[in-house]
Amino acid sequence: MLDPQVLRRDTEAIAAALKAQGYELDVPAFASLEEKRREIQEQTQNLQNERNTRSKEIGKAKGRGEDITELVAEVGNLGERLKDAEAGLKDVQDELQDIYVGIPNLTHESVPAGKDEEDNVEVRRWSEPRDLGFEPRDHVDIGEQLGLLDFEAASNLTGSRFVVLKGAMSRLHRALAQFMLDMHVTDHGYTEVYVPFLVNRNSLYGTGQLPKFEDDQFHADTESDYFLIPTAEVPVTNLVADSILEADELPLKFACHSPCFRREAGSYGKDTRGILRQHQFEKVELVQIVRPEDSYDALDELTSHAEAVLQRLELPYRTVVLCTGDIGFSAAKTFDIEVWVPGQQTYREISSCSNCEDFQARRMQARWRNPDASRPELVHTLNGSGVAVGRAMLAVIENYQQADGSVVIPDALRPYMGGTERIELA
């Protein structure tokens, strides 16, 4: 959520900035609603003031043993009028709230303007795609030939966009997750956390998925009103919801391995082949809670932590900064890391690292005690995949494929694979 005070004060300027990002704010409607709110709020508070004053008088009179019937009669229907005023105020506030929670974050000045992913800007590239010396196949062909990747079994069990992994492939998947998690904890200073994979509405509201993106979520159809997490960002970032952190507690750095569940509504027919876009996938997520002045350094650091995973796996990648038209709802700036996918002869997203500044913090009321400020201030929150496990497996399979259909295990993963050096046809 944007700062309501700033939005009220600089409505025109912010509306213009939002428009450049593709969001239309109805300025006259917003302004008149705010004006209405102010009026009703003033009236309501005056009534409240009167009630408080008169009730105190009655209390005092009663304490002195005086007759209070006349004083009580004077109050008349104040209570009713106050109730009406409060109800009216609540209506306007709800209406305003609906507007506020639907407005996306403002992007950082360094974010390039653009319409869609075509306008994202590459900022760096690491390593070169290998020359395999033969026509690369994609992971579906390789995995199915090895008998270790089974989409048909998954569609029988559930439906489309799921997969069953077997044997060494299943272990490779697990090895990747363990490898990444260990790396972030041991080398990068993150604290490992294990969290619920079902969350309530409030948590999804805090990170910005609700109310606007409810259709993208899997809702557990029970009386408890829970949702399957679309990313560990939701439970992990919400660890600091409704809290006031001491200055010396920051930065907080959390790493979390979790499954993620996405409806993929609106992506019909997109990436239907293979494991690129599944309803269920795993991810090692990185979350940082930092002081506002540190958040852009933290974004660079967090992004480098995700990149380090690909470097250790020796997978070629490039890093792009998302343009204003492609960036997510809650982010002020996002770097996507795209790994080389030989089967498609292109780079595909494997990690997305964002600085949300105070957008999520305001929604979830996550604050810290700035010693230089008189009051608690909002923290900045960051998150990034470090990295998506299934896509990393896809990249390993395709980049390390051999002419004979086997797959060589990257050195970094061998300790996690019981020393296995190669996955081959049994």
Place this chain on the structure above:
RNA sequence: GGAGAGGUGGCAGAGUGGUCGAAUGCGGCGGUCUUGAAAACCGUUGACUCGAAAGGGUCCGGGGGUUCGAAUCCCUCCCUCUCCGCCA
């Protein structure tokens, strides 16, 4: 699943209809004392919000109700703890 207890400020914990945004302690901050520190003592110390300001208003788990007036009474939901049962 059954029975009971309880949710109050950063923490602990009083407060059962009125001068209570809330005693007291701890913690924090400032000071006195000290070479310095500790101890002791004194003072101070919740969050949010409207407003240019003066000054208002809101908040005692969430929501609703009773009342001139609710932390306190009623309803409802959520959560925590204890005991029993069941269970990976």
